[in-house]
């Protein structure tokens with residue numbers, strides 16, 4: 001494959017297969033704890049001999065905005081995906097943003113394919129597949145894009161590959177399981193062994209991180225699983241860059257109850273019932289493990305409301321870290337103004353934002369709530385199995401990962 005440019009960045013032609021891994025919800029500390037427990041020998045070597053730093057992801061610290069930033073190299077202000085939902089004022093409806101038409105730029109994959117490279121994209125949940133695979137010319141030997149969730153339904157026409165279960169040698173995992181992520185890694189290894197794509201992107205699910213803190217036995221086992229597959233990709237000669245879409249924090253009180261600011265109820269009390277409309281962009285069809293509770297919300301306010309006064313009252317509420325108007329929030333967090341409400345509200349490290357008490361079904365929450373979405377989940381690992389030539393003092397983002405793994409390998413720069 002040749003070098004290529006996309007979204008204002010140039011990428012050098014790789015000399016070895018490039019593997020970028022987005023470990024969903026991988027708060028800094030998970031990898032280190034598994035290494036300390038002696039359960040992750042590959043990561044131990046990488047921390048010693050490769051490069052490992054903490055960078056910043058995109059706020060809202062949610063899955064889709066960050067996966068799309070990683071695979072485009074730009075912020076949501078440019079690519080347009082700022083959550084799972086936005087409110088369309090014109091139609092007065094809440095619109096799911098996982099349709100590829102909402103993505104405003106080309107992906108690195110599409111540009112790389114145009115330059116002659118072979119692409120493989122494997123995600124845990126199917127909701128991301130369409131966005132990540134947008135514009136790819138799918139087909140055997142060219143590109144494939146599939147999810148572990150719907151691995152059994154993969155077709156050459158839709159996914160560029162079929163018979164995925166036979167390739168991977170595992171059954172379709174349950175959508176709420178560690179197996180959903182293991183399948184992603186197992187598929188990645190088999191793809192690399194069988195047709196050696198030039199670029200392989202693996203994106204997991206944060207099912208484990210939502211339930212288990214860094215250093216706990218289940219978390220360590222999960223990272224040990226990951227370690228064994230990454231070691232195999234490393235042995236196959238791949239250059240690996242690993243990052244996360246967001247971190248993860250405990251979001252409960254001392255009695256292990258979720259610690260929630262019900263923003264719709266608050267605004268209903270101030271402005272009248274239903275006058276404001278709160279959107280929680282974390283909401284998606286798979287809410288069992290977080291009850292649709294995250295640390296970021298946007299709200300649409302009725303005409304004529306004194307926005308500055310509302311923001312001042314919100315900022316004074318316990319548990320609210322930041323309340324900004326649309327323009328200020330989009331500047332600070334690099335978000336698209338046309339897909340955000342009039343105000344943006346971010347809760348503090350151990351608090352989440354809900355709509356109304358009556359609208360959240362928390363019966364699926366079996367463990368004390370851990371979640372994300374806020375500024376407090378912005379730190380994410382950037383880990384490489386090669387030494388990366390970093391620029392001193394620069395703020396690195398998770399969406400620099402392709403640039404770092406393709407352009408900044410120290411031994412290639414020196415050569």
Ligand SMILES: [Zn+2]
Nearest residue numbers: 024025063245
């Ligand atoms: Zn995520």
